[in-house]
Amino acid sequence: MDRYKDIYPFQIKLSFQKIRDNFQKRLQKESNPISKKYIQGILDYSESYPELFEGIEDYENLNPYENQIKILLDDLFPDILTHNEIKVATVPFRNKMFRKTKRFESILNAVPYDGFEFLPRNFNIEKDYILACIIILNTYYNYNIDFFRPEYYDVPDADGNLRNYRLFVNADFVELIPTEKALQITDEDVDELLNRHNDIDFWKEKFPPNSWIFKGFAILNLTDVTADNSISEIKTLLLNNNILSDSRAISLKMASILKSIFRLPKLEFGFALFNEATETFKHSHSSFIESFILDSISDNGCREAFCHGAYKAIVDQHKYFSITDVDSYAEKNPDNKFAINLKSKGIQSVILAPVSKNDKLLAILELVSFSKNDLNNINATKLDDIVPYIAETVENYEQEKQNRIKAIIQSEYTSIHPSVEWKFEEEAEKLLYETTTNNELKEIYFHDVYPLFGQIDIADSSTQRNFAIQNDLIYQLNKVLDVVNSAFEIQPLPVYEQLGYRITDSLSYLSEGISASTEEKTEKLLREDVLPVLKHIRSNVPACISMVDNYLEKIKPGNKAFHKNRDEFDETVSRVNSCMASFIDLKQVEAQKLFPHYFDRYKTDGVEHNMYIGQSIVKELNFTEVVLQNLRLWQITVMCEMENRFYEIQETKNFKLSSRSLILAFNNTLTIHYRMDEKHFDVDGSYNARYEIVKKRIDKAFVKNSEERVTSKGKLTIIYSHKETQDEYLKYITYLQRKKYLNEEVEILNVEDLQGVSGLKAIRVGILYHNRTTPEKGITYENLIESLDE
DSSP states (O other): OOTTTTTSSEEEEEOOHHHHHHHHHHHHHOOOHHHHHHHHHHHHHHTTOTHHHHOBSOOSOOGGGHHHHHHHHTTTSOGGGTTTOEEEEEETTTTEEEEEOHHHHHHHHTOSSTTOOOOOTTOOHHHHHHHHHHHHHHHTSOOOOOOOOOEEEEEEOTTSOEEEEEEEEEOTTEEEEEOTTOOOOOHHHHHHHHHTTTOHHHHHHHSOTTOEEEEEOEEEEEEEOHHHHHHHHHHHHHHHSOTTSSOHHHHHHHHHHHHHHHTOTTOEEEEEEEETTTTEEEOOSOTTOOOTTGGGOSTTBHHHHSOHHHHIIIIITOOOEEESOHHHHHHHOTTOHHHHHHHHTTOOEEEEEEEEETTEEEEEEEEEESSTTSSOTTGGGGGTTTHHHHHHHHHHHHHHHHHHHHHHIIIIIOOOOGGGHHHHHHHHHHHHTOOSSOOOOOOEEEEEEEEEEEEEEETTHHHHHHHHHHHHHHHHHHHHHHHHHHHHHHSOOHHHHHHHHHHHHHHHHHHTOOOHHHHHHHHHIIIIIIHHHHHHHHHHOGGGHHHHHHHHHHTSTTOOGGGHHHHHHHHHHHHHHHHHHHHHHHHHHHHHHHSOOEEEEEEESEEEEEEEESGGGOSSSOOOHHHHHHHHHHHHHHHHHHHHHHHHTTTTOSSOOOEEEEEEEOOSOEEEEEETTTTEEEEESTTTHHHHHHHHHGGGOBBTTSSOBSSOBTEEEEEEOOHHHHHHHHHHHHHHHHTTSEEEEEEEEEBOOBTTBOOOEEEEEEEOBOOSSOTTTOBOHHHHHHHHHO
16 A cells, blocks of 8 residues: 555556667667667567556556566666665655665664664655656756755664665656646745745645656665764764763663764773873762772772773873773783783773873773674774764863862852852953062952841741650660660660660650750660670570660661651751752842842752842843842742742641741842952941841840731731831732732731840741642641641
């Protein structure tokens, strides 16, 4: 069945008329009597089969004409070349092949699975239709539309590796004939067709299906370009990706391409980075790329891995070094750990390819095979076109690594934020060109900036951690008590009974709560009293040996079997803090777009952030009150989003933490000063110090004349001191209530007097949390906790 029928603009007629025409022309010019007799014989023979020249429309079964077609095409398919050329005669646009060379047949027969279709790479029938129309425009209407693009076929070989073939089409034996359905094409039509090059419906309108007769046949010539294509693929892979990235897909692709280039289906590759200064190797930090060199040596020493010849070739001369027979190499170098390691893995041949740039060795590409002589210095030259791109990749990787290191230092160890970096650059440039002897960096100040402070704090973190420690100690003491009681039942010694009473007393104290002294006393009991008795039990009560051994195994250094709860608490705190810090860092990118400002954040039992906004921070933009209002609204919005994120990341955790969030709305400007000795910004002056006092103490403050903390779970607390600030923030709250960030519960509170600070007030408003069941309207904190506990 012809599944392409009614798809293309052609009615296909398989015809060999052009072949006969060619023979007739040759006969007129031919002077050699032997050739003339041969040509005349073919022409006479062809007279008996007029249908082959008039055109066959039913070409699904050409068996009756097999011999005739062979005779007509013998000049195009000479037997002497059939095992070398990759060529096939085909019905165009129908994927029907009727004459093949032996080499082409062997390629198709080697495909290891059924159902393979011989189609071009990225075949698209709509694009193919347009291509057919362009052939009509160029051939029949004499336009010169350049539609040429290389066509490739990917065919799996017997080992399942893809071989790549480039197509060349010979259309010398084709003629195009319009039918009554064919439309006359004008220059205006062509202009519009080219403008609507992807509009398949419009092309079909101008070239209706089956409106032209395609009479003749085509010859496809294919060339094996697997090596070239593989090199091109590897260049693309290296240019678009980092081969040293921790990506399984990239490493598998690299391995596949190398196997194709070397035609070795079991080829494996490794990679080792090289430090020229220390002459040591190091891993690429990819979980999916190993190193056969590093597997075999200690301290990553270069000379330890190589014999003298290998060291000279690779490190000194940057030349390929191959081992064609690992067994023989190991016999000649019995102390070489690299050879021993290769042999233990069954590897039989190796290529070590130095990756260098500007005469500097950067890394070594390692190719290994499990057959002798597979890899050698001859086929190593296949890497000549690849290694330079690997070198480029390694150099980029090292540069990117250095940039990331600098970024980490910038982020984690200093407070020179990008928004204020210009000021430091100005001062550094002044110092660079300073002509006086007093060439010291000047102090850096930013005057008249508004501070914004916020924090999301883990509620009752000390209490929760103590509770975790308490549970761990109770669990450990109960395990010890089980051992002591079991030993007493078998061997009723008074010392076992006495220790049992002491452990029971400790459990009683622990059940009431824990303090620093309680924890210390319990640890001392376990270390100084329990451990010697357990060792005695192990030596004298055989029935308890396994119980004692199990306990001793659990208290070994590094084994945290008795720290499960505190570890889970610490891990949860660390995870929450990291997620909160990453979240606000990401959001900060948006805030900087609103207006550049100084920002820093740090992790405690929660995440705190400082923002300083003002004209002195920026160099060219104009600061207005609207900028401050925008950033204040941004801060409240992000605090609500952080609250939601805080609980989202704990949905799958057994250990649940709660949070308290606050914002300090300081209505006056202040000056920040970069302290050169401490390498961070701080507020400057005694008046500004009031801000720091409030910031450090406010989260533990109480509502005035009460025992209630001003911060509360499930609520956002905004601390301020001026009525106009209250009015401003209430407007933000009204807006966020409509946006379903906050609920309708709003409290105005007086804050207790702090040391040296009085008259503070607070707005406290409930936060709405959004989960899968209530994405739009949100739920309260109480509902959220209920859902997490389910």
